[in-house]
Amino acid sequence: MTSTEQASTTRPMIEFRDVTKTYDGGQPAVDSLTMDIERGKITVFVGPSGCGKTTSLRMINRMVEPTSGRILLDGQDVAEQKAAELRRSMGYVMQSSGLMPHRTVLDNIATVPRLNGVARSTARARAKELLDVVGLAPELGRRYPGQLSGGQQQRVGVARALAADPPVLLMDEPFSAVDPVVRAELQSELIRLQRDLAKTIVFVTHDIDEATILGDRVAVFAVGGRLAQFADPEEILRAPVDDFVAGFVGRDRGFRHLSFQEGEDVTIHPIETIETGRLADPSVTVNSPWTLLVDAEGRPHGWVPEATRESVTSQADAVPGGSLYTRGDSLRRALDASLSSPSGLGVTVDDDGRVVGVVRAAEVFELIEAGRLDRGRANYNTAV
Amino acid sequence: MDYSSSNLFVQMGEWLSDPENWSGSRGIPMRIAEHLGYVGLTMLLALAIAVPLGLYVGHTGKGRVLIVSGVGILRALPTLGMVFLFALLFSRGVLPAVWALVLLAVPPVLSGIYAGVSSVNRTVVDAARSMGLTEWQILTRVELPNGLQVMLGGVRAGVLQVVATATVVAYAKADGLGVFLVEGTQINDNGRLFGGAVVIAAVAIAVDGVMALLQRFAISPGLRTTRPVARSQQESGRQEAVASAQGGTT
Known part of the structure; x- marks a missing residue:
């Protein structure tokens, strides 16, 4: 049917419908969240600690169950799907790589395909390709996670999330535990990857800089689980909707906003x-x-x-x-x-x-x- | 048996070197075989009880208090007393002794299995669940292999205790290495008494060696590689758990 085909390509990949999560007797961690997450785009959840961004992410794959409201994945309520199967249909990358220490890098990457019943040899061959995709040398595949650096582990984490070629990737502060140089490297790699893969990525971070670099859309969460602003990163920096967003975006937002202005026209002067x-030759002045x-x-x-x-x-x-x-x-x-x-x-x-x-x-x-x-x-x- | 000297060590040496003691149904090899048979039977029963219980409590976190206090109570029971109690209450023969030994073996195995599951980095378990492993798959493919080091430590401690204590079987039936101790005391034969003790010690060391080898080969190389990269916090946390579990089971 043409109508449903159209619906499935134009409707948002993930829809939050009035979702609230309250932990026993406390303040809501997520407060009536309604938002659409676009297909094939990077949507970043950003906000201070305790703003419900990670809780919101984890409700998508049912690692956390909402107290009320519905979350639709491709139009289907996630609550109606088996949790384990639902999770296998999405890649998941977390802050510390969460790799299984007793398995080699290749077997770690092959985890979800193996769960889905792919033959070991096929899964390993695919894992090898993915090592290359995330920019790791093939010989690292035989190593164990404990023998890799933090940055390499995060790359393996990304490869593992991509292994079953899921349409959706959930990334929970994946680059926050590595040093700034490696973080910048991983960020540009993710942008490069996304250009080829066009996955629907939901990315959680507390770093507004990272949010504006990576996000096609940025959702700023306020403490108490309120969605304060959901817009393009350029707009968030240029026109924060309220004092909270302005404060969170920070003092440097004027400077950060320059990231969105092309430097094509800047004059380059020659230099001696x-x-x-x-x-070493003192005669050269x-x-x-x-x-x-x-x-x-x-x-x-x-x-x-x-x-x-x-x-x-x-x-x-x-x-x-x-x-x-x-x-x-x-x-x-x-x-x-x-x-x-x-x-x-x-x-x-x-x-x-x-x-x-x-x-x-x-x-x-x-x-x-x-x-x-x-x-x-x-x-x-x-x-x- | 006649000894050439009244010196304890000379008597022990003569008893151990007498070929007569190394043959027949009352000889040392036969007694070792019997002894190990009881150890094996005891461990089978103890594992059948402790492994499922330890895995369940470790994985779900339910009944943790019960396990800890139960293990404490079991540890306080005197094994020899239990042999006589079971013999009086239920039956004669070796079974009361075996059950008393099971009570001895369960605490270290149970706390080892439980500590093994708990020692697995929660982040790894969380990641496994997020990727879509079912609870059973998490238990068998993540918690079991990663906690194996600690678990086998508990089993090893249990085996060692049972090897040393299985001598009590001799009080119920003239079987196992305990026979030398009982006879040695009864007929005042110090060579037999101390020679028997040495054999028990040697068997215990040999069994422990085999267990150590087993432990070495059963563990994934990924869990015992030296880390060229800075250790993460979780790593040192895991090793603390290992240390405490082993300290608690020996």
């Missing part, structure tokens, strides 16, 4: 460079207050100030640089690169990490102001 190999130190491939390695040129004879003596701005990235990155640089010049690199020039904070600000004017005009026009 000196190669690391030529530092520098002619500008700050000269950028680069290696043979043109990658930046810090700054050489003109005033102290004589004392800089090796890479170790150079003044460490700030963050790098990859050409075309957001205004936030451009601004951060220039602000964090000791010279005030934001080092700009191409996709291969080679220096192409520098950006200046003042010019980034000009672009921000220009963008604000444009938006003001657009708002005025739509209002009229």
Whole structure:
């Protein structure tokens, strides 16, 4: 029937209908939550501790049963499905990987396919492919979880969740236990994966930054299990609906919002460079207050100030640089690169990490102001 | 038996080296076989009682208080006293002795199984449930293999106690290694008494060695690998549970 086919492709993947969860006699952990979670998109639940975001997530796969209300998965009430089968139809990734320590990485990944009756060899072959998908070397498959780093364990956790190719992924603060560098790496990997897989992902985090980076839609929960705002991340940062959301989004929201402004137009100025190999030769002088130190491939390695040129004879003596701005990235990155640089010049690199020039904070600000004017005009026009 | 000296150790050595004591239905090998037979029977009964109970309580968390206090009471029972009590109450023969030994073996096995299930990282169990394992699958595929180290520790402690205590069977029927002790006391034969004690000790050590090997091979390599990566908190928590369980069962 065409009508039902249409219904199943256009209706939200997950629907919360007036869902409340109250633990014995206490305040509601989730208070009459009604929301639609779109198919093929990343929806992030974000909020402070005790706001019911994890409870809401765990009600989707019935790890927590709602006190009242209904949750529909693809139009069907989850309460009417067998809990174990329902859970197998969704991938689940948690904060600590939750891998089974007695099984190898491959067997861990193969868990759900094996439960679904897939032959061991088939399940393992699929697990091997998934190792590659999440960016892990195939030989790690024979190891045990205890032999992996935290970041590797989280990748295995993601691979395991993907093993049965479920349409829905539930991710409960999956990257909060790893260090910031690995977290950023895992976040960009998830975005890359999602581009290919287009799963319906529900992602819980307490980190508004992570929420705005990953989310196609962001649901901000307030203490007491109230859904305070549910919108695009750009809108959450630009136009928080109330004091709670504004406060939660935080002091830096103006800065974070720059993540959504493209840096295509920012002017890249040339910069004088000196190669690391030529530092030891005192006859090589520098002619500008700050000269950028680069290696043979043109990658930046810090700054050489003109005033102290004589004392800089090796890479170790150079003044460490700030963050790098990859050409075309957001205004936030451009601004951060220039602000964090000791010279005030934001080092700009191409996709291969080679220096192409520098950006200046003042010019980034000009672009921000220009963008604000444009938006003001657009708002005025739509209002009229 | 005539000894060449009144020295206890010389007598013991002579008794142990007398070939006559190593053959026939009253010889040491036969007695060891009988002894191990009783140990095996006792452990079968004790495991049949303690394993399902320990797994149930460990997995569901129901009846935990009952288990802890029950184990405490059982531990306080004097085994020899129970042999005589059962003999008076029920029947003659070896069965009263075997049941008394079962009462001795159940506490360490039960607390070992229970502690084994409890020692499994709750996060792992939660993850398993979230992935869609049924409760039975969680018990058999997650809690059992991961708690096996602690569980076998409890079983091992139980076996050791039963090997040492199965001598009480000799009071009910002239069987097992206890015979040497009973006879040695009755006829004032110190060589036999202490030689018998040495054989019991040797059997206990050998059985414990076999159990240790079994424990080693039954455990997944993933649970005994040295960790090159920083240990997580759950890991050290698990090892504390292991330590306390083993401390509690020996």
